[in-house]
Every structure is written in structure tokens, then in C-alpha cells.
Amino acid sequence: GDSVTQMEGPVTLSEEAFLTINCTYTATGYPSLFWYVQYPGEGLQLLLKATKADDKGSNKGFEATYRKETTSFHLEKGSVQVSDSAVYFCALSDLGGAQKLVFGQGTRLTINP
């Protein structure tokens, strides 16, 4: 079945550092790919998404490119802030997000000032 594997955390960085959180997937079809973020005490929020190969999703300085050849969707940010501290989940859906999502295990990110 479909699966998502993401970089195991926790990840701790200093403010303004470069961030990469790796995510690879296995799917039988042509999935849509997502990054969700969960801030402390809040529900998961959609951070960005990409629906087809070579698409780049971006939001709040974060970017991820849908790489079909490497089945990857790595999350990057050039300069992280303390407010980016959260848990990040990579996910896929075979039907554009309208149906069920398959999640990675989550990566806890802590940014120190």
C-alpha cells in the first residue's frame, strides 16, 4: 500500500539556519503530496501542497518540490525562525486530497534563538 517516510526527529536548529526535512513516498498511482504543520496545542494545518510532478509548493518561506524520479517531497526553508518550531508531517493522497491522507511519522522541529 501507499506509504510515506520522513526524516526522523527531533531536529534542533539555531535561528536563521537552513532547514531540510526529507520525505519520500511509495504509491501505486500519481498522488498529491502535502506538508502539514502542527503548532503546540493546535490542530494540523496545511502548509503547502503539490499535485503533479515538478510542481513546487510554497508558503511562509517553506518550499517543497514534487520529484517523481526520486519519489521525494523534501521540505526546505532558507532561514528558520523561532516561530517555526512545530511538528511537520509529510502526507500523500491518491485523489488530490479529497480522500484519505497517508501520513509520515512527523518530525519535531525546535528553533533556538
Add this chain to the structure above:
Amino acid sequence: GAVVSQHPSRVICKSGTSVKIECRSLDFQATTMFWYRQFPKKSLMLMATSNEGSKATYEQGVEKDKFLINHASLTLSTLTVTSAHPEDSSFYICSAASETGKYFGPGTRLTVL
């Protein structure tokens, strides 16, 4: 933006009792709601998909008689953990789907003593 609430946020119960968790879409109607379970340091595992007015569709391995799901209105779905045991202790998260996407509740921490 769309808001999903869960109640209670945290519950502790004795083994053998039943616990009901509510999931509400506060400012939109959700024809489909999803229930997930999250184990420590693990990904969110989809338990079931519920559509308003019909029976829930359970994922393989999820006991439908133990995890009762009711989706009686377009803004409310409930998950009842029946005859709870310590192994049911977990973090339960609901998600509600609207035309604009999928929105998550903040989760309910269940501890069974």
C-alpha cells in the same frame, strides 16, 4: 479559515468504561469526517471515514464494534471508545472535509487506567 473543534481535549477513564469524543466543524458543513489515531512518535493512522447520514467505513484492523462512529449532522461526528482498555490510550484526531480542503481538530488525549 475553517475551524474544527474536539471535545474533550483530554480525558482519563477507568478500564471497562466508554468514552465519547466529539468533533465539530464550527463554520462550515462537512459531508465527510475522518478519525485518526496517533501513537507516540508514530504517524497518524486513519481509523475510519464517516459520511453524514451513513455508516462509517473502517480501515482494516480497526474494530468497528469497539470504535463507534456517528455522523448525525453536517457539523458533528462522534467517536465512542467502548469498554476502553489501557491499550486504547492514545491521541485521537478528527478531520473534516469541505470544498476548500481538509481541516483538522486539535486532538483528544485519552488515557485509560
